[in-house]
Amino acid sequence: MSTDAESLPDPSRRRRAPRIKARLHELYFGNSAKSVRFRLTVIAIDLVMVAFFIATPLLRETPAFLIIDYTMALILAADLAARAYASDRFGEWLKRPVTWIDIFVLVTLLFPFWLFNLAFLRVLRLWTLVHSEFFWRTVGRRYDETRWEDVTRAAATLVTFIFVMTGFVYTSFARTEGIDGYIDALYFTIATLTTTGFGDITLPGTWGRVISIVTMLTGITLFVRLAQALFRPYKVRFPCPTCGLQRHDVDAVHCKACGVLLNIPNDDEH
Template structure:
């Protein structure tokens, strides 16, 4: 084996250890990746409201480069590379990288970056330690995921309105805040009427938003405020993952299970 091949094998082993291994350094590395995800997602959420689009090109390039390196590292250690880009989250990361590094994406279509918020689900795939934060995230995983879905849905719909209407003559949408305001009032079926859209797409978009508001959005909100009747606790005997929140024994095998809860009112 050549020196170059040995170095590549060493790099591969190191990356697998960091992304999938156990121990202090891998966990610290993955916590760092998670913190980076949260920071960049927060930036993507607030950046439409900060100044003129395109003011922070240098920050876009830095974030895009880091995400690209992370994506390349995960692709390099993937056991089946042909299936790597069949996963939605990997496709989403590739789209985000393009939107960060390609100048023609830097204005109206920058909303594509918000889909990276779905990567917060990464937190639940590696937090296996017994820290209070890890336990809290695992216990409230479903609620957190549904909250993220609601936020992503709101911002994507708002961005679609912004991208379609901001440069149109006669449109009341002058900035991203106007688009966000219009989307929220449409989704909640309030419809104050102080902001209107123009063109045939200005009629189709509100129809789509209101239909989704009556179906998807309201269901997401209901799921968010209504606690689930199932808890994800693995049975140590048969491996069944979902149990009733007040379960004492596994329904499948009868093994005693320990479900964390805050008590029940009777």
Template sequence: MLSFRAKIAFYLEDVTTAIGLTVNLLILALILLSLGIYVAQTYPLSATWQLWLRQLDWGILSLFSLEYLIRFWCAESKLGFIFNIFSILDLLSILPLFFGFFDIRFFRIFRWFRILRVIRFFGSDLSIFRIKTSDQIVFTRILLTLFSIIFVYAGLIYQIEHPINPQVYRTFFDAFYFAVVTMTTVGFGDVTPLSDGGKMVTVLMILTGVLLIPLQISTLTKQILKSGTQIDYPCPDCGLPRHDIDANFCKNCGAKLLKKPD
């Protein structure tokens, strides 16, 4: 029988049971809500709305901090947990809670990294989103990866450039537009950074776009070509829906496949 700590650790990662699914969907909803708050705060809102959003954000950050502590408590290897990539992303996302009370822009930049926490939900099992076929999984991961990186860069460039160039980087959308144009190497030139920090981020955007986008397109192309050699032929044990035409065993669970349909 699992201990209480083991049960908590299980439900934090599980999406197959009702409790695990509820917990993970709640965490995902809080992540998306916090991102929506960040974006909304870049627009001109009344003082009342700004205060309400700020208080809501502190509440979400507090819940994320509690989640981080619970995950740390549940981890069998504390050191391994600290240096795990997802734990680092979790820690970066809650840093503004501890430093946001001070006017330290460097720490407030980390709030834009919170979208990377969504990657946790796309690391392995995507059934939580009713995504099961390999084509859907590859396409979803590529789309999420590109959007997450663009979102982070847009947040960084907004955080750096808005204070010194508010006429150009008025809202998050302006920064998002600049990030898309820059990463795709279109470069219209209608929006440009002024600060050294903004220029450095722009250089990183260009390098990321040059390296990442062709790689993602290549991965998607390979998956499309691979799908052409597969048929709808579900595994009797694990239910994997598609297999190679000449497959005799399931590539997911190793079970022997039944006679292929004509």
């Protein structure tokens, strides 16, 4: 009986797969200088992608729109596949809301005209990026667990809300009274969010009033949160070994909750 050599599995291929997985895992989760540079490149591409999402309504009619759109889709698909392969627990990775947001963004990129009315939700990728461990393990190595983390998170949430609401207003009320384009929708959102209320652009009907109310209330809340992050007394994150209280004054010696002696590391070297 003859054996067909071509039908047998390639041993070198079987050995190569674990090496590729280990390499990807090191790049995405490792602490080496090369891994950090790789993740910084990924984050820079993510920010360029978010900028494209924000500018999509202005670029949609340009000849290069589809080229840029499908290029972004290819990059995002490659990133998702690499993250999935590098993950130790694929099931847990797949269950994460961040993963589903990225998959949704990918689908809107693959069908840019059919799903254009949902494209404004792509900006949620900015929120998921800035609130991810991936971001703070890379960009925030020097600023993690500090005031800068709180300020950056609050600012990213505010910016994300502004452009999600702008996209929703543009999609829902385009070419109605006052909303002639994306800039008009952005102008209305910021004017309403800041409660300036010039009144030169208003949304028609009961639904328009509801959107205005939600924008004002949410905007005030997000501004207050950003102000608190900027001006409240700075506290370090150091879990109390007894009661678990997370935040303490920089010069705290005892936990305010239970009184146990603390040993908060000094970060002067940063």
